[in-house]
Amino acid sequence: AQSVTQPDIHITVSEGASLELRCNYSYGATPYLFWYVQSPGQGLQLLLKYFSGDTLVQGIKGFEAEFKRSQSSFNLRKPSVHWSDAAEYFCAVGSNTDKLIFGTGTRLQVFP
Amino acid sequence: NAGVMQNPRHLVRRRGQEARLRCSPVKGHSHVYWYRQLPEEGLKFMVYLQKENIIDESGMPKERFSAEFPKEGPSILRIQQVVRGDSAAYFCASSPDFLRETQYFGPGTRLLVL
Numbered sequence: 001a002q003s004v005t006q007p008d009i010h011i012t013v014s015e016g017a018s019l020e021l022r023c024n025y026s027y028g029a030t031p032y033l034f035w036y037v038q039s040p041g042q043g044l045q046l047l048l049k050y051f052s053g054d055t056l057v058q059g060i061k062g063f064e065a066e067f068k069r070s071q072s073s074f075n076l077r078k079p080s081v082h083w084s085d086a087a088e089y090f091c092a093v094g095s096n097t098d099k100l101i102f103g104t105g106t107r108l109q110v111f112p
Numbered sequence: 113n114a115g116v117m118q119n120p121r122h123l124v125r126r127r128g129q130e131a132r133l134r135c136s137p138v139k140g141h142s143h144v145y146w147y148r149q150l151p152e153e154g155l156k157f158m159v160y161l162q163k164e165n166i167i168d169e170s171g172m173p174k175e176r177f178s179a180e181f182p183k184e185g186p187s188i189l190r191i192q193q194v195v196r197g198d199s200a201a202y203f204c205a206s207s208p209d210f211l212r213e214t215q216y217f218g219p220g221t222r223l224l225v226l
């Protein structure tokens with residue numbers, strides 16, 4: 001069955017520290033992978049996506065993610081976190097014809 | 113360019129009433145998806161529509177829920193005889209023909225059933 005696992009429900013970091021949010025997927029075919037961010041009471045904003053090619057993808061707001069097929073992972077990283085990055089982050093897997101399957105999300109808290 | 117628009121943003125209904133949620137996709141997008149987000153959970157797919165057609169409704173509850181995307185006008189998600197368990201945030205997303213892999217989300221409608 002297709003699924004996405006985000007093992008960390010809640011992460012707290014200090015402003016300026018580096019960040020890595022984990023995402024593992026289970027998908028029958030070559031997946032399309034996405035990271036979305038959701039601020040409280042808001043919709044989802046696309047941070048970055050991977051379809052094919054270079055396994056390290058750059059996104060908006062200084063985020064990047066690396067696709068590792070051998071580990072079925074697509075972890076999100078940022079070298080230096082800003083207080084405005086506090087939000088909920090969702091990893092998702094999909095295809096070109098169908099629905100997205102989302103993980104349960106990781107809530108990021110940033111301390112000054 | 114306007115993004116995906118949803119209205120109302122907040123909706124309060126009493127048990128047994130009907131809820132109608134509207135979604136206007138990005139101009140030029142002909143693919144619409146509805147998702148539901150229960151408190152403290154991720155988004156769950158409900159239904160995928162193209163103009164006038166339901167393509168995949170595998171995530172829709174079998175009863176009380178329906179969706180449409182008419183030739184003209186917004187997509188509508190309709191919930192009849194709402195129950196407290198229907199309280200959730202409902203998100204609409206759209207994608208264009210040339211980049212169907214990427215879905216752009218609206219701000220959501222938060223439904224509260226009293």
